[in-house]
Amino acid sequence: MSTDQLRPMSPVQIAQTRDFIDGLEAGAATYWDMVKIGDELSRELTISAELVILYADGVEDFNPWYEGWRMNSWKIPGQSPFGGAIVPPLLVSHFVLSVQFDHTRPFAIGSIHTNHDSEILAPIPIGATVRITTRATDKYVKRERRYVRHSVTVEDVGNGTLYFRETRDILSL
Amino acid sequence: MDLKDLLVTRDTPVGYELQPLKKKAAIQLMGSRLWGRFNPNHWDTVYAGATGLKAPIQTGEMSSAYISEMCVNHFGEAMFTGARIVCKYIASTLANEVITTHGVVREKIPKGDGFRFIVDIWTDNEDGEKKTVGFVEVDVDVMGAHA
Numbered sequence: 001m002s003t004d005q006l007r008p009m010s011p012v013q014i015a016q017t018r019d020f021i022d023g024l025e026a027g028a029a030t031y032w033d034m035v036k037i038g039d040e041l042s043r044e045l046t047i048s049a050e051l052v053i054l055y056a057d058g059v060e061d062f063n064p065w066y067e068g069w070r071m072n073s074w075k076i077p078g079q080s081p082f083g084g085a086i087v088p089p090l091l092v093s094h095f096v097l098s099v100q101f102d103h104t105r106p107f108a109i110g111s112i113h114t115n116h117d118s119e120i121l122a123p124i125p126i127g128a129t130v131r132i133t134t135r136a137t138d139k140y141v142k143r144e145r146r147y148v149r150h151s152v153t154v155e156d157v158g159n160g161t162l163y164f165r166e167t168r169d170i171l172s173l
Numbered sequence: 174m175d176l177k178d179l180l181v182t183r184d185t186p187v188g189y190e191l192q193p194l195k196k197k198a199a200i201q202l203m204g205s206r207l208w209g210r211f212n213p214n215h216w217d218t219v220y221a222g223a224t225g226l227k228a229p230i231q232t233g234e235m236s237s238a239y240i241s242e243m244c245v246n247h248f249g250e251a252m253f254t255g256a257r258i259v260c261k262y263i264a265s266t267l268a269n270e271v272i273t274t275h276g277v278v279r280e281k282i283p284k285g286d287g288f289r290f291i292v293d294i295w296t297d298n299e300d301g302e303k304k305t306v307g308f309v310e311v312d313v314d315v316m317g318a319h320a
Contacts, residue, residue: 001222005199006229006268021213021220037259054207059238062194081250089241089252094208094234107211110224113233115261115307123253 031108032172054136065092068126089122100134118166131156174314191276236305260307287314
């Protein structure tokens with residue numbers, strides 16, 4: 001296997017890629033060993049129009065309800081059945097990993113997200129600041145594989161609206 | 174096709190099939206900063222190979238996003254007010270695979286003035302190998318349930 005096997009790269013790009021990955025690996029640790037049952041982590045995220053565009057473009061979801069930013073106009077109020085532009089239903093679920101993989105700790109190698117059970121309770125308006133809270137509720141071994149379970153809530157920092165709840169498992173080395 | 178015709182109504186029968194979406198697991202998107210760049214298993218062939226993977230694997234959340242896009246097409250604003258989506262990633266989505274989303278209405282449970290729809294969902298590749306499986310629950314015509 002080579003770095004440029006699936007996409008064209010010059011020697012400079014290959015060297016930059018290997019340097020980046022070496023940097024990630026240098027401080028890596030195993031997720032299982034980082035987490036204790038009962039660990040609670042929490043961070044605030046302002047869901048800007050630009051962040052939503054980055055998320056939606058990555059999965060090629062071009063629903064106009066999510067457009068609070070448009071080329072040429074830039075910031076726009078947008079339109080959805082709820083008034084202005086809203087956040088895609090599972091966007092906050094993707095950002096949960098940035099909370100549970102505590103950003104103050106080393107890169108967690110070999111971790112794979114295996115499942116989620118998510119409740120989308122209310123639409124999140126673009127521009128909202130939310131608090132994502134994760135709590136480690138279980139660590140278990142199944143078929144010789146190690147899993148860590150978290151429960152998650154996402155609330156509006158300004159008005160307390162509970163937008164989202166989730167239970168999710170991570171497979172760890 | 175008029176997208177409004179896709180909307181599920183109280184009269185939509187059990188067994189109704191949602192319109193599928195097709196997406197290619199493009200490595201440039203899998204490795205974008207917002208999606209998978211934090212973990213080289215999602216975009217680097219060499220790193221993925223060293224950890225025993227056949228190829229870089231897509232983050233599971235990308236499959237969940239594909240499924241939720243299909244569900245928004247069919248349930249509209251109801252997907253944002255009291256919906257539930259459960260996904261289990263049973264096989265890895267590999268770089269360059271073409272993924273198709275699927276959904277079939279399994280059950281309609283009377284609720285208030287309307288119904289709680291239960292829809293089996295999954296994704297598969299060109300060979301029909303299932304990658305993500307689960308279900309979605311959405312209220313249809315349940316007035317004021319989430320006011």
